[in-house]
Amino acid sequence: MLEIQNLSKTFPLGRKQRAQTGKTEVTAVDALTLSVSGGEVFGLLGANGAGKTTTLRMLATMLAPTSGTATVGGCDIVTQSADVRRQTGLLFGGDTGLYDRLTAFENIQYFARLNDIEDSVSSARIKRLAEVFRFTEYLERGAGKLSKGTRQKVSFARAIIHDPALMLFDEPTLGLDVTAKKEAEDFILSCRDNGKTIVLSDHTLSVVERLCTRIGILDKGKLLAVGTIGELCAANGCDTLEQVFFKLAGVRNEE
Ligand SMILES: Nc1ncnc2c1ncn2[C@@H]1O[C@H](COP(=O)(O)OP(=O)(O)OP(=O)(O)O)[C@@H](O)[C@H]1O
Ligand SMILES: [Mg+2]
CATH class of the missing domain: 3.40.50.300 (P-loop containing nucleotide triphosphate hydrolases)
Structure with a gap:
């Protein structure tokens, strides 16, 4: 590989x-x-x-x-x-590069769109990844208002949304x-x-x-x-x- x-x-x-x-x-x-x-x-x-x-x-x-x-x-x-x-999916610890004014969900979806993934497909994946990393309750919150750890979890999901x-x-x-x-x-x-x-x-x-x-x-x-x-x-x-x-x-x- x-x-x-x-x-x-x-x-x-x-x-x-x-x-x-x-x-x-x-x-x-x-x-x-x-x-x-x-x-x-x-x-x-x-x-x-x-x-x-x-x-x-x-x-x-x-x-x-x-x-x-x-x-x-x-x-x-x-x-x-x-x-x-x-x-390739890429994640750097500590430096998440999320857009603060977008919600957690929107941040991940935006990256999915850049990778030509249909919203219907990415929505299901985002929900599944949020369950895996336990940040479902924060999906609609602005990324700028998330704790460091939750930002890192969202970044994890964003890095691999295109599988x-x-x-x-x-x-x-x-x-x-x-x-x-x-x-x-x-x-x-x-x-x-x-x-x-x-x-x-x-x-x-x-x-x-x-x-x-x-x-x-x-x-x-x-x-x-x-x-x-x-x-x-x-x-x-x-x-x-x-x-x-x-x-x-x-x-x-x-x-
Ligand atoms: N953009 C850059 N310009 C100049 N030097 C750089 C640049 N990026 C890295 N270096 C130098 O390259 C070397 C390797 O750096 P790198 O960041 O890859 O190390 P690392 O193993 O990731 O270290 P750490 O454990 O601190 O993250 C270091 O000497 C660093 O100063
Ligand atoms: Mg390093």
């Missing part, structure tokens, strides 16, 4: 950073190669600044790669970006309370069971442990290791994912 080949992204540094580091650019993602199939939840783990969001933004066609390529369902993220977007085969979730459980977090996790697992391909990043190791079929550890844009938790532990002589993470990616904060 998702094939990533040597994907790289460099950003030019500002004057101040150039002076501080003596470098002209930062390599946010460095020759990433990876395949993810339907029915998999792939977890990107890495310290702040490791390149997780940049990777997800490139896959979502929001950001052009500097070099390398990726395909989603056989469609190239650069030359066939419209086809990629049709097959995409590939779901990209950047810190999807950020800001959710314990119950909502569990609902979001259960939802991701049900998507996996329905054959969806999911790539997510999350700093909470317990979330990654519960959801991910495979994990990749990113450090300074490089994929250091890929595997199931069992494989990663065995290869690194560790007992837990946390130990593997500290061994490979350390506690360095790149920012």
Whole structure:
């Protein structure tokens, strides 16, 4: 479903950073190669600044790669970006991008319309997703008047209203309370069971442990290791994912 080949992204540094580091650019993602199939939840783990969001933004066609390529369902993220977007749902934690003056329902419906989904079809889906995420009572409320967690739930529904085969979730459980977090996790697992391909990043190791079929550890844009938790532990002589993470990616904060 998702094939990533040597994907790289460099950003030019500002004057101040150039002076501080003596470098002209930062390599946010460095020759990433990876395949993810339907029915998999792939977890990107890495310290702040490791390149997780940049990777997800490139896959979502929001950001052009500097070099390398990726395909989603056989469609190239650069030359066939419209086809990629049709097959992709994208959710960024914390930054929901909802229109405050539209209701929760209207926000989701608007996105559905952008994806050429008939209102009759989207209405039924919105109701079902609102039940799954338990925000039915807030459907008619303006998004600007919703709590952070409810906004995140509405954003979840909006991201997947077009029933995409590939779901990209950047810190999807950020800001959710314990119950909502569990609902979001259960939802991701049900998507996996329905054959969806999911790539997510999350700093909470317990979330990654519960959801991910495979994990990749990113450090300074490089994929250091890929595997199931069992494989990663065995290869690194560790007992837990946390130990593997500290061994490979350390506690360095790149920012
Ligand atoms: N638009 C940009 N312009 C310049 N540099 C950027 C830009 N976006 C990201 N970077 C740099 O790219 C690197 C990777 O950032 P990215 O946001 O992908 O990390 P991350 O793994 O998502 O981190 P976090 O865990 O903090 O969300 C960082 O050094 C960051 O400063
Ligand atoms: Mg990030």
